[in-house]
Amino acid sequence: MLRDGGQSLREHLIAAAARLLDRRGAAGLTVRDVAREAGVADGVLYNHFADKEELLAHALHAHIRAVEAALAGAVPQPGEGSLAGNLRVWLDRSLALHAAILPALAGLTTQPKLLARLAELPALPGGDPGVRAEFADYLRAEQRLGRVAPTADPRAAATLLVGVCHDLVLSRLLDPAGGPPQPDPELVAALVDTLLRGVAPAGPG
Amino acid sequence: MLRDGGQSLREHLIAAAARLLDRRGAAGLTVRDVAREAGVADGVLYNHFADKEELLAHALHAHIRAVEAALAGAVPQPGEGSLAGNLRVWLDRSLALHAAILPALAGLTTQPKLLARLAELPALPGGDPGVRAEFADYLRAEQRLGRVAPTADPRAAATLLVGVCHDLVLSRLLDPAGGPPQPDPELVAALVDTLLRGVAPAGPG
Amino acid sequence: MLRDGGQSLREHLIAAAARLLDRRGAAGLTVRDVAREAGVADGVLYNHFADKEELLAHALHAHIRAVEAALAGAVPQPGEGSLAGNLRVWLDRSLALHAAILPALAGLTTQPKLLARLAELPALPGGDPGVRAEFADYLRAEQRLGRVAPTADPRAAATLLVGVCHDLVLSRLLDPAGGPPQPDPELVAALVDTLLRGVAPAGPG
Amino acid sequence: MLRDGGQSLREHLIAAAARLLDRRGAAGLTVRDVAREAGVADGVLYNHFADKEELLAHALHAHIRAVEAALAGAVPQPGEGSLAGNLRVWLDRSLALHAAILPALAGLTTQPKLLARLAELPALPGGDPGVRAEFADYLRAEQRLGRVAPTADPRAAATLLVGVCHDLVLSRLLDPAGGPPQPDPELVAALVDTLLRGVAPAGPG
DNA sequence: TATGAATGAGTGTTCATTCAT
DNA sequence: AATGAATGAACACTCATTCAT
Numbered sequence: 001m002l003r004d005g006g007q008s009l010r011e012h013l014i015a016a017a018a019r020l021l022d023r024r025g026a027a028g029l030t031v032r033d034v035a036r037e038a039g040v041a042d043g044v045l046y047n048h049f050a051d052k053e054e055l056l057a058h059a060l061h062a063h064i065r066a067v068e069a070a071l072a073g074a075v076p077q078p079g080e081g082s083l084a085g086n087l088r089v090w091l092d093r094s095l096a097l098h099a100a101i102l103p104a105l106a107g108l109t110t111q112p113k114l115l116a117r118l119a120e121l122p123a124l125p126g127g128d129p130g131v132r133a134e135f136a137d138y139l140r141a142e143q144r145l146g147r148v149a150p151t152a153d154p155r156a157a158a159t160l161l162v163g164v165c166h167d168l169v170l171s172r173l174l175d176p177a178g179g180p181p182q183p184d185p186e187l188v189a190a191l192v193d194t195l196l197r198g199v200a201p202a203g204p205g
Numbered sequence: 206m207l208r209d210g211g212q213s214l215r216e217h218l219i220a221a222a223a224r225l226l227d228r229r230g231a232a233g234l235t236v237r238d239v240a241r242e243a244g245v246a247d248g249v250l251y252n253h254f255a256d257k258e259e260l261l262a263h264a265l266h267a268h269i270r271a272v273e274a275a276l277a278g279a280v281p282q283p284g285e286g287s288l289a290g291n292l293r294v295w296l297d298r299s300l301a302l303h304a305a306i307l308p309a310l311a312g313l314t315t316q317p318k319l320l321a322r323l324a325e326l327p328a329l330p331g332g333d334p335g336v337r338a339e340f341a342d343y344l345r346a347e348q349r350l351g352r353v354a355p356t357a358d359p360r361a362a363a364t365l366l367v368g369v370c371h372d373l374v375l376s377r378l379l380d381p382a383g384g385p386p387q388p389d390p391e392l393v394a395a396l397v398d399t400l401l402r403g404v405a406p407a408g409p410g
Numbered sequence: 411m412l413r414d415g416g417q418s419l420r421e422h423l424i425a426a427a428a429r430l431l432d433r434r435g436a437a438g439l440t441v442r443d444v445a446r447e448a449g450v451a452d453g454v455l456y457n458h459f460a461d462k463e464e465l466l467a468h469a470l471h472a473h474i475r476a477v478e479a480a481l482a483g484a485v486p487q488p489g490e491g492s493l494a495g496n497l498r499v500w501l502d503r504s505l506a507l508h509a510a511i512l513p514a515l516a517g518l519t520t521q522p523k524l525l526a527r528l529a530e531l532p533a534l535p536g537g538d539p540g541v542r543a544e545f546a547d548y549l550r551a552e553q554r555l556g557r558v559a560p561t562a563d564p565r566a567a568a569t570l571l572v573g574v575c576h577d578l579v580l581s582r583l584l585d586p587a588g589g590p591p592q593p594d595p596e597l598v599a600a601l602v603d604t605l606l607r608g609v610a611p612a613g614p615g
Numbered sequence: 616m617l618r619d620g621g622q623s624l625r626e627h628l629i630a631a632a633a634r635l636l637d638r639r640g641a642a643g644l645t646v647r648d649v650a651r652e653a654g655v656a657d658g659v660l661y662n663h664f665a666d667k668e669e670l671l672a673h674a675l676h677a678h679i680r681a682v683e684a685a686l687a688g689a690v691p692q693p694g695e696g697s698l699a700g701n702l703r704v705w706l707d708r709s710l711a712l713h714a715a716i717l718p719a720l721a722g723l724t725t726q727p728k729l730l731a732r733l734a735e736l737p738a739l740p741g742g743d744p745g746v747r748a749e750f751a752d753y754l755r756a757e758q759r760l761g762r763v764a765p766t767a768d769p770r771a772a773a774t775l776l777v778g779v780c781h782d783l784v785l786s787r788l789l790d791p792a793g794g795p796p797q798p799d800p801e802l803v804a805a806l807v808d809t810l811l812r813g814v815a816p817a818g819p820g
Numbered sequence: 821t822a823t824g825a826a827t828g829a830g831t832g833t834t835c836a837t838t839c840a841t
Numbered sequence: 842a843a844t845g846a847a848t849g850a851a852c853a854c855t856c857a858t859t860c861a862t
Contacts, residue, residue, distance in 0.1 A: 009846075009847080024315070025314065025315040026315070027232065027312065027314075027315030027316070028315055028316075030830080030831065030832080031831085031832060031833085032830090032831085032832090040847075040848085041847060041848045041849055042832095042833095042848085042849060042850090043833070043834070043835080043847085043848070043849070043850095044846080044847060044848075044849095046832090046833065046834075046835095047845090047846060047847075048846095051832080051833080052832065052833090083405065103314065105375075105379065106311050106312075106314040106315070106375075107232075107311075107312065107314060107315040108379060109230070109232075109308065109311040109312060109375070109378040109379060110230050110231075110232030110233060110311070110312040111232075115379065115380075119382075139404065146406065147406070148404050148405070148406065149402070149403075149404060149405060149406040149407060150406075151398075151402075152399065152402075152403075152404040153395035153398065153399060154404075155392065155395065156392060156395035156396045156398070156399045157399050157404050159369055159372055159373070159392065159396060160365050160368065160369055160396065160399060160400070162368075162372050163365065163367075163368030163369035163370070163371055163372035163373070164364055164365055164368035164369075165368070166368055166371035166372045166375055167364055167367050167368035167371045168364070168368070170310075170311075170314070170371055173314040174310065174313065174314060174320060175320075177324070187360065187361060187364065190358035190360065190361035191361045191364060191365065193356075193358065193361070194357065194358060194361045194362050194365060194400070194403065195365070195399070195403060195404060196403045196404060196405045197354070197356075197357075197402075197403040197405055198354075198357075198399065198400060198401045198402040198403035199344065199353050199354060199357040199362050199400060199401060200288065200353070200354060200401045200402055201351065201352070201353065201354040201355075202354060214821085214822085235855085235856060235857080236856075236857060236858085237855095237856075237857090240824095245822080245823085246822060246823040246824055247823080247824055247825085247857095247858095248822080248823070248824065248825095248858075248859070248860085249821085249822055249823070249824095251857095251858070251859075252821065252822070256857080256858080257857065257858090419842085419843085435724070435725050436725075437642065437724075437725030437726075438725060440834085440835060440836080441835075441836060441837085442835070442836090445845095450843080450844085451843060451844040451845055452836095452837095452844080452845055452846085453837075453838070453839080453843080453844070453845065453846095454842085454843055454844070454845095456836095456837070456838080457842060457843070458842095461836080461837080462836065462837090493815065513724065515785075515789065516721050516722075516724040516725070517642065517721075517722065517724060517725040518789065519640060519642075519718065519721040519722060519785070519788040519789060520639070520640040520641070520642030520643055520721070520722040521642070521643075525789060525790075529790075529792070549814065556816065557816070558814050558815070558816065559812070559813075559814060559815060559816040559817060560816075561808075561812075562809065562812075562813075562814040563805035563806075563808065563809060564814075565802065565805065566802060566805035566806045566808070566809045567809050567814050569779055569782055569783070569802065569806060570775050570778065570779055570806065570809060570810070572778075572782050573775065573777075573778030573779035573780070573781055573782035573783070574774055574775055574778035574779075575778070576778055576781035576782045576785055577774055577777050577778035577781045578774070578778070580720075580721075580724070580781060583724040584720065584723060584724060584730065585730075587734075597770065597771060597774065600768035600770065600771035601771045601774060601775065603766075603768065603771070604767065604768060604771045604772050604775060604810070604813065605775070605809070605813060605814060606813045606814060606815045607764070607766075607767075607812075607813040607815055608764075608767075608809065608810060608811045608812040608813035609754065609763050609764060609767040609769075609772050609810060609811060610698065610763070610764060610811045610812055611761065611762070611763065611764040611765075612764065624825075624826080645851080645852065645853080646852080646853060646854080647851090647852085647853095655826075655827085656826060656827045656828055657827085657828065657829090657854090658826085658827070658828070658829095658854070658855070658856085659825080659826055659827075659828095660854095661853095661854065661855075662824090662825060662826075663825095666853080666854080667853065667854085
């Protein structure tokens, strides 16, 4: 991809790296790949970044911000709609986010240099911790409105929501056959229901 | 480690690779590392495996089986103990399993050759799908005993259980600071409670 | 270091390069280092010099002239003081000169391009050949005054003087431990004595 | 040059590197150059040496030993022949040694890693310090025989002898025109004479 | 069958030099 | 003239894989 003149080469490199991160993840990504994707010379990145990891950290950052920006506005408001419907929206939103982010993130677990560089960057406004916190905040608001049990633990519920996304996305990543891009809608509905009512039989609880 | 004569060199190589997989994960693992760990010559693996990936796929397989074997017997029996206590045991068990397996698995998402080799192997008796299925079976048994709501979806509950483990383990892997090896016990209790009762307010069910 | 307007950029670059040559020698010196030291843009040197080597040749030239200028006035006058004392002064002077010049020069033996550029420059008024010639001239003057044997060969004596400096400075450069900056004073005294009287036993001459 | 089967590849690599060291010095010598000279693959040296510097240190060691071996037997015996003749032989010998060694050594002054590796190797039986020590020993023996003044300082005389070699060889190295391979015989004779008698006028000693 | 030396393409990185502005 | 971003060949070094023994 050739560069359009409207952005600095630094941003152009970050964008090219972010594209590759999205497509192929962080593992096995070479600086030559990035240079080719950006349509520039091999060594050019060292005029703008200390090393490969600094570029990739910025690219990952940008990728996550881009994914979040694309999902903006989809957040249900407390008190509006049904609780089940809202949970479903949160789950869909979190799934979309993780489907776009986890492939790049999974290959990072074994790249300490990259993780360290990432930690140097300003905290992501959202990202993985972002959905978790936003969803917990939403639940607390619903709690105040009486639509969520006062004994419920928003942090635990948020962990279940995010965890399910990790699971569904990772399973697909590890499946060489690929699998369907969208999870089974029936499973999603059952997940929402389980989050809502739990598995215990109805009782004086 | 020297080879004891009781096993084939093939098995010996798989065991050595599995040890390294457990210690350091799949990324950055060289065939020289494996050969040194096994105490054999560099090129010997090509007499027993088509390539590095085939060996690692077998090693991963063996590693997962070993972790499962170490956890055998910890499975709560339906109808015995409290449901909450049993869920807690299942969660601990699943966490231990994923803590031992995910580090090796996470680095795999970007190694298609390895994933393909893994798919050629006989399906894992347990592994990630294993816990999921076993826990779902357990819930169905409890359902038959009336200790779990007949409307509960065992598959969804199992996905939540496994997902939470992915989340907790991955978060630690991605945290450059490391973080505590054990998750917060309060969070674990709240997770079990949420799985049991959900977040919806108590109502006519 | 910012440029003062009083000198051409060309001279400014030469001065900056000469400073680095003095500090770090010719090896491992990049054009970026020079540009940064001069406080100018990377490519500016190519407006004033054909290539890196031409700049460095000029810088070396300037460095040597600067070292010589700093030593000016220390030259013993023929007929004044003792011959031994004067030889000692010459040796000290030559040592100081070589200590300042050889580190930059030693790395040059393997840079043919730089040597060729250096040869294009006007012969150094002093430099290494400078001390040699000046000392030989001094000896010839002392010879005319009868304080040096008429059979002595000033050129040979000058070569011994300069050679000893090469040896002492090079040995220190090649010693990874570093070694003392000043040579052993007893050795220096013995060197002067040997230059004066030789090793042959006193005899009928 | 292809390898003859009679030596290990390790020795073959050392020999190839020593040839290049002799021809072109240590500066600007790449691992590819060595591999090409040895007629082997690029990366092969890392099967035998920790890094480039370890190989070059061994090569330099071998080169110096080879030069010394070629000069063995040329050492004058104390008490035999004339002192002047013997000094001349020592000077020739030292010159030959330095002419063969200094080109490789001069480029080393700026390679700290290589110098450190060299320091790890067993001390050279001879080498530069070798001639110096041997010549000083020779002078002491002549002193005991009364053919050298009891007041002479063998260490200083040896430093002058070695220093002159450094000077003559370095001057040629730094002369891009090359210059004659052999120094002016008249100068050599005058050097010997100066070492013998000094520059002071004949007197009561 | 086991060895381990040899291979060579590929890695991240540097840096003298160019050239549009 | 001066800039400094871009270039791309070169560097030291790694490692999966091969093959003569």
